[in-house]
Amino acid sequence: MYRRLGNDEGGEAANAASQDKKLLKAILQKNTLTGQNTIKRSTPHIMFCVAIIEDEKRYSDLLREYIDRYAGATGEQFETRVYFDPFTFLDNYKKTDIIFMDIMMPGMDGMETSKRLRKMDADVVLIFVTNMSKYAIKGYEVDAFDFVVKPVYYEDLKIRLDRAIAKLKNKPEQKLLVSTGSSTLVLRAEDVRYIEIFSHKLTYHTTGGDVTAYGSLKKLTAELPEGQFLKVNKSFIVNLKYVTRIEDFDIYLGKEAIPIAQKKKREIEAALAKFLAEGKI
Known part of the structure; x- marks a missing residue:
């Protein structure tokens, strides 16, 4: 049984599939039994x-x-x-x-x-x-x-690119400083599945449980890894790493469904397709 989270901006199904949707369907597979991500692709590159x-x-x-x-x-x-x-x-x-x-x-x-x-x-x-x-x-x-x-000369540039790429691939994992009021916690961005926003209250739904904190949406957006987290409606930001499928106007993270703002569906499909094609998970 799937659990659907609060819908405040749902809409009717699109009349025609976009090119982005076709690409998404080609690389995003649905596992209806387990709800797990069954993406198949070649060797990933950043x-x-x-x-x-x-x-x-x-x-x-x-x-x-x-x-x-x-x-x-x-x-x-x-x-x-x-x-x-x-x-x-x-x-x-x-x-x-x-x-x-x-x-x-x-x-x-x-x-x-x-x-x-x-x-x-x-x-x-x-x-x-x-x-x-x-x-x-x-x-x-x-x-x-x-x-x-x-x-x-090419060899000179190759040496610099080799070193630069090695540095980028070995970058330390991104951390988020989260203020709960009484304390400050450090969360791994990779562990955050999605974030629920209500006024200045932010709930981080992580792989280890939920953390409620306080802060501004603008500051939060600036701290999240670019291209990996996406605002799908006015109340939810989703980590694309955990998305298992998009169906009608819902985006699924395993068995949890989050409604998509109708006007943002094509943007979300394109962002997810790009994220998967680049092999970032």
């Missing part, structure tokens, strides 16, 4: 997000070519974005894993760009690209991971 900030197209094209070559040789997957000026990069910044930053750029150099970047993201792997090795020393001021000297 999708790494890479940004290249380089004002000269010949260099950005070369870096992109090398990254594609590295992906073909190793099986790693990359989403690569190119920015030809630092202002566009900073104004449109979104969470990134690896950044290749040119040092000498008009308007704002790579050092100043990196200082501003660090105010937004303290964790991104930053690799300087420069034709003057003396600038590498200054990289310590902005916690640069490494540098590569122009002209860039």
Whole structure:
């Protein structure tokens, strides 16, 4: 018997399946007997997000070519974005894993760009690209991971990518600090199945039991791992790792059903399909 959690934004079934839904059906299998996740896929790979900030197209094209070559040789997957000026990069910044930053750029150099970047993201792997090795020393001021000297050769880039990816794959697990009023608890984000929101009261439904705490939705959203947790209606945030299926306007975590806001169904299907395809569970 399935347990359905409070419905405040359910709706009628969609008239036509989207491409995202077709992809989701292809990779998400239902186990009606146990309610367990029976996803079948090839060897999982993490999708790494890479940004290249380089004002000269010949260099950005070369870096992109090398990254594609590295992906073909190793099986790693990359989403690569190119920015030809630092202002566009900073104004449109979104969470990134690896950044290749040119040092000498008009308007704002790579050092100043990196200082501003660090105010937004303290964790991104930053690799300087420069034709003057003396600038590498200054990289310590902005916690640069490494540098590569122009002209860039594939083997040089491969060494940096090997090290950067090893660092990212060995990142410590993400923890959440949860204030219950009388004490502060540390929860592993991976252990949180879903979060129930009511005003400023947050209930964390974890694999080890429920924890009730207090805080703001905005702060909570900023702390959760990007791409893994998704708000499915105004009262619930779900860890996609534990989703076993979507049926009509319900999302299932084993035998528990949480209603989906009608207007968010396609977004949720797309997010889940992407999460599973990237092999993040």
